[in-house]
Amino acid sequence: MTVFEYAPAPESRSIVTLRSHYGLFVDGEFTDGGGTPLKTVNPATEEVLGEVAVGTDADVDRAVRAARKAFTRVWGPMRPADRGKYLFRIARLLQERAREFAVLETLDNGKPITESRDVDVPLAAAHFFYHAGWADKLEHAGLGPAPRPLGVAGQVIPWNFPLLMLAWKVAPALAAGNTVVLKPAETTPLTALLFAEVCQQADLPPGVVNIVTGAGDTGRAVVEHADVDKVAFTGSTEVGKQIARSVAGTRKSLTLELGGKAANIVFDDAPIDQAVEGVVRGIFFNQGHVCCAGSRLLVQESVHDELVASLQRRIGTLRVGDPLDKNTDVGAINSPEQLARIRELVGIGEAEGAQVWQPDGELPERGNWFKPTVFTDVTPAHRIARDEVFGPVLSVLTFRTPDEAVAKANNTTYGLSAGIWSEKGSRILAVADQLRAGVVWANTFNQFDPTSPFGGYKQSGYGREGGRTGLRAYLKES
């Protein structure tokens, strides 16, 4: 048998200039933070990329004051068309500096360069372009003839799509006329700080965007600050609940985009080869660090064996390793903490009697790595069928009838997304109608677009991001 070995094809990191120290971005300037700086690490190599300032309560207060001043004096009163011009400018700058953003995102997060290059950065730019167009058309948002911005938005985002989640938060907020104080995740702050440079480059008025780095305490300071009008959070359900509690009883409005345990339902009349691709993309995209990941495969019993065999063959071709290599499909796990969490749940899955399968192949010695993993013989009672793993771990369950598929798919405390695979259009529509999930994909998975609202049911949170519906989170009716 001939072996076609792909030679290493690393993306050059020379386009990125790393600094030894990164400050907070407040009122248009980079400044030191009051806290003890954090180190941000490349999860694929354990190399320290730089020291990042940590914002204290006082730093957050400065940022909120700057945002308030900018809202009252500059951004709020600005002609909507002019706000749109700034957003278009930011979008173009993101495109111009796309390679720099992609490489930096991959260094800081561990995701494959193909994903940061082809998904994260282009989608982030697309969100700014889309919302730039809305800036002077808000009277068509369905919120009355002259909807008004809320004021200062405090936004806390996760580490799985650092730049893209920033774009999902910042673009609609600014388009609607709000100003923002954004807290990136502690393990992935670098692209947000590069975005701050883009704001400077675009001559965005000082204080419109403020970025305060740090860990949980900094995030709490942002959420609990008395002069914040709106809180938007994407992250774990556990932290989301804490935020909901702390916001309760205040005037702040709140949107939460939390965890998920999505069902990817494959019927026996599915386009099998494409379903296999969709299942792989659904759970191994971004190492499974995706809140809407298709982590529960529900497959009709009549095609279970062949689907699992095809899936295993396909997973055997996934290339796990150096995220900067342009042929890598699965990169590094973002942090040792997340890796420990994945290992713990996989251990529980094995202990509960599910059959674990992983492909052959070696993992790199340094860094945080976990092999693509498939559990079969999983039942709805297993922890790995109920808890969000947030890693490259798929649980395979079976069903016999469409009713059973719907019942099992909905049997979760989450409700963010779901997938349906069938060549029968009427079945897709009937099943989608019964699924309690914010996004239902048909014969595809993990497709994102700024025009399409995204958000959850139940413990996956509330509020929508993207599309006309998403503007609602940043506007009040006139």
Place this chain on the structure above:
Amino acid sequence: MTHVLDPTAPGRPVAPGAPDAFADVTRSDAAFRAFLHGLPGVDQVGAEARAAQLGTRSIKTTAKAWAIDTAISMVDLTTLEGADTPGRVRSLAAKARRPDPADGSCPQVAAVCVYGDLAGVARDALAGTGIHTAAVATAFPSGRASREVKLADVRDAVAGGADEIDMVIDRGAFLSGRYLDVFDEVVAVKEACGDAHLKVILETGELRTYDAVRRASWLAMLAGGDFIKTSTGKVSPAATLPVCLVMLEAVRDFRAATGTQVGVKPAGGIRTTKDAIKHLVMINEVAGPDWLDPVWFRFGASSLLDDLLLQRQKLRTGHYSGPDHVSVV
């Protein structure tokens, strides 16, 4: 019901010598139609996305050098023009033997592909090289002739010296649902081929849908085709990556189900090294490395070889030469 397994995949080995699971599906028109229509559908958007994704693999340095040589060894160097002459065929044969006159380490191609009346000329010019002589037959490219004429065409080409026959299926019959007619014709052609290998051209540009491509692939394999081939090169679109993807899935599934390995030949429209490498990546990751061999994969092409040679020279010398550094035919 008919999606089948890879015997090498864990858990479901297929015993060698297992009875042919599909022996009776051609017992009647109704049975054959039910079988072909029961093959899993192909989602167009998903198949095209997968093909595009495989096209983004980055094949550099040593991998590229290996891929270029492998691709050269898979070329069916083709001339199918009304103006073909014995002289042109001999010139093509000379190029097939020694694609790069300046570099003896360059592999020779797999076959020379001509019209049937020139098969003897090609055969003589290629004697002793191991390069095969392929001839198109069965009223190529339209296939619009009676079965007697088509079979005579095949016998004539084989008698003339062809060791590979590239036939066209009756697309009219296929599209009107007369699958058994098409099947019977392939069986008859296979018989007329004798020892010659049979490549079955589906003319996917006329079948239009990926579902039809999958059905035609299974039909051709069940009828005994040694290769399934995308196109004549006379219809646009000819070979595309998603079509090749569907056909590679078909041969992979067919081997898993029957133990019989069938080759794949995309033809027409593949002109650049980049395109050829995308196909090699697709073979590697879809059908598997077993197909990375001229016995199981061919490129039907004429101008592709020149680009492969130019890229090969570039890798060796570090600079691009030019069209005068490859021989014209």
